[in-house]
Amino acid sequence: MTTETVISAQDLSLTFETNDGPVNALKDVSLEVKKGDFVSFIGPSGCGKTTFLRVMADLESPTAGDIEVNGTSPADARKSRAYGYVFQAAGLYPWRTIGGNIRLPLEIMGYDRAEQARRVNSVLGLVDLAGFEKKFPWQLSGGMQQRASIARALAFNADLLLMDEPFGALDEIVRDHLNEQLLSLWEKTNKTICFVTHSIPEAVYLSTRIVVMSPRPGRITDVIESPLPRDRPLDIRDTPEFLEVAHRVREGLRAGHSYED
Amino acid sequence: MRNALPVLTVVGVIVVIWYIAAIWMNSTWALQMAERLGRDMEFTDLVVATMTQDRPLVAAPHQVVVALWDGVFGHAVTSKRSFVYHGFVTLEATLWGFALGIVIGVGLAIAIVHSRAVDMSVMPWAVISQTVPIVALAPMIVVVANAVGVEDRLLPKAIISAYLSFFPVLVSMVSGLRAPNQMQLDLLKTYGANRSQVFWKLRLPASLPYFFASLKVAIAASLIGAIVGELPTGAINGLGARMLIGSQFGQPLIMWAALFAAAILAGILIIAVGTIQRAADRRMGVAR
Numbered sequence: 001m002t003t004e005t006v007i008s009a010q011d012l013s014l015t016f017e018t019n020d021g022p023v024n025a026l027k028d029v030s031l032e033v034k035k036g037d038f039v040s041f042i043g044p045s046g047c048g049k050t051t052f053l054r055v056m057a058d059l060e061s062p063t064a065g066d067i068e069v070n071g072t073s074p075a076d077a078r079k080s081r082a083y084g085y086v087f088q089a090a091g092l093y094p095w096r097t098i099g100g101n102i103r104l105p106l107e108i109m110g111y112d113r114a115e116q117a118r119r120v121n122s123v124l125g126l127v128d129l130a131g132f133e134k135k136f137p138w139q140l141s142g143g144m145q146q147r148a149s150i151a152r153a154l155a156f157n158a159d160l161l162l163m164d165e166p167f168g169a170l171d172e173i174v175r176d177h178l179n180e181q182l183l184s185l186w187e188k189t190n191k192t193i194c195f196v197t198h199s200i201p202e203a204v205y206l207s208t209r210i211v212v213m214s215p216r217p218g219r220i221t222d223v224i225e226s227p228l229p230r231d232r233p234l235d236i237r238d239t240p241e242f243l244e245v246a247h248r249v250r251e252g253l254r255a256g257h258s259y260e261d
Numbered sequence: 262m263r264n265a266l267p268v269l270t271v272v273g274v275i276v277v278i279w280y281i282a283a284i285w286m287n288s289t290w291a292l293q294m295a296e297r298l299g300r301d302m303e304f305t306d307l308v309v310a311t312m313t314q315d316r317p318l319v320a321a322p323h324q325v326v327v328a329l330w331d332g333v334f335g336h337a338v339t340s341k342r343s344f345v346y347h348g349f350v351t352l353e354a355t356l357w358g359f360a361l362g363i364v365i366g367v368g369l370a371i372a373i374v375h376s377r378a379v380d381m382s383v384m385p386w387a388v389i390s391q392t393v394p395i396v397a398l399a400p401m402i403v404v405v406a407n408a409v410g411v412e413d414r415l416l417p418k419a420i421i422s423a424y425l426s427f428f429p430v431l432v433s434m435v436s437g438l439r440a441p442n443q444m445q446l447d448l449l450k451t452y453g454a455n456r457s458q459v460f461w462k463l464r465l466p467a468s469l470p471y472f473f474a475s476l477k478v479a480i481a482a483s484l485i486g487a488i489v490g491e492l493p494t495g496a497i498n499g500l501g502a503r504m505l506i507g508s509q510f511g512q513p514l515i516m517w518a519a520l521f522a523a524a525i526l527a528g529i530l531i532i533a534v535g536t537i538q539r540a541a542d543r544r545m546g547v548a549r
Contacts, residue, residue, distance in 0.1 A: 059447050078453060085451040091444050095466050095545040104462065105452045136546035156452075 007033035012065035024217030025051040040203035048218020083160040084153030090145035092137040099133035123151040143174040214256020222252035287311035328518035350499040354487035358422020366430025374438040400493040422486030426479040433475030437468025473538040
């Protein structure tokens with residue numbers, strides 16, 4: 001494992017001006033993400049986890065503090081296509097086939113046709129959707145659509161994946177399956193992944209580090225280094241080590257008053 | 262055929278009401294004639310008398326059908342008495358106006374979506390333009406076209422037609438081009454897409470269902486515009502002119518037949534637009 005820093009945030013703050021006065025979405029957040037990390041951000045709604053991810057992606061601008069992605073500003077990182085972003089909804093274009101959807105970023109980034117076809121094929125294999133290239137999104141289940149959207153984010157081979165509750169809208173059985181697939185994908189591609197979730201088991205199962213956040217103002221209350229091995233079968237979730245990490249996450253949430261009204 | 266039954270039922274009801282209206286409206290004249298001739302009339306005689314007048318207040322359905330049949334098949338298609346000839350004159354202006362309306366509507370919508378200044382300056386005028394009665398405006402357009410030396414009626418008719426048809430296209434396209442949600446826009450931003458890529462890859466394809474929905478309204482508006490353009494004094498060609506001549510020169514049957522010829526033309530045009538829409542839907546993967 002190298003120790004190259006992918007994301008480095010220093011005293012990051014973001015205040016939204018609303019009609020009800022300013023809202024502190026993020027307050028003095030500092031964090032480093034190393035290459036190859038799988039970092040989960042967990043916390044109740046309003047804790048700024050999605051906002052933090054959007055700042056990394058240059059979809060929001062911080063009002064104070066510094067953040068670097070791959071050693072440059074988020075805007076430059078975005079323009080150099082440093083990351084793939086997966087949204088909560090698959091957001092596939094209904095008028096494009098699965099293959100056409102995955103080709104979308106490649107068309108925009110100016111890959112030639114042969115290279116587009118090659119990459120579409122290879123990422124469809126990665127997310128287990130080989131043979132579905134010519135189907136339209138409505139012909140696929142929700143889980144398959146979300147896999148296609150992950151394939152779309154993988155297509156241009158960015159080293160960093162930013163995922164905003166990608167499995168939040170799926171049922172638990174599908175979610176287990178996709179979690180397993182995501183881990184094996186991470187293993188195979190050695191990408192750095194930042195993953196927003198509000199599920200404790202999901203965060204513990206997937207991550208090498210878990211960032212616990214709390215709201216009003218949005219801040220980090222705990223960063224947990226997972227003692228679990230990289231190779232994780234689904235039933236690792238019944239081991240004492242797993243439960244211990246989950247317990248510590250819950251303690252972190254409690255310390256941030258996440259369970260109070 | 263299950264689709265045809267409700268339609269045929271409605272048509273049947275309309276025909277029945279129409280016959281009753283024809284008997285009722287035409288009976289006054291029939292009774293006057295009988296009185297003048299000093300004859301008594303049985304009800305059956307009265308019914309026959311109301312169905313066979315040359316200049317009825319309300320033409321009976323079968324009279325309209327006969328006149329329509331004669332207008333379509335009874336003359337060479339180049340004859341000035343043929344509805345086919347007049348229909349093509351109207352159709353030509355309709356299609357030019359339709360095309361012009363689409364170009365103007367789509368063009369303005371693109372400008373409005375991309376520029377707040379255009380949005381605020383042009384959109385209110387587009388709305389106001391539709392509140393001006395087209396029958397008041399049409400003669401002016403014809404006269405002005407004539408004054409600047411345009412002899413042919415096609416151009417002013419196409420302009421009048423476009424004046425009506427651009428609006429539904431404009432309103433729908435503005436909605437359609439703004440249809441993409443924040444997430445879809447954010448997605449393209451993460452790819453570093455520029456404005457024109459956002460337009461071609463997202464906004465335009467997202468707007469197509471809106472576009473095709475507006476075409477059905479626009480084609481009907483185009484036809485109305487073309488017909489209104491044929492009404493001002495001096496027009497002798499086109500279904501609109503046939504209607505006016507029929508009503509002004511005491512040939513109500515021709516007026517009625519021309520009216521139905523226009524309705525049939527409208528039906529054909531809407532079916533044609535619907536066919537194009539279905540083909541586009543299939544191409545874009547809409548479930549059918």
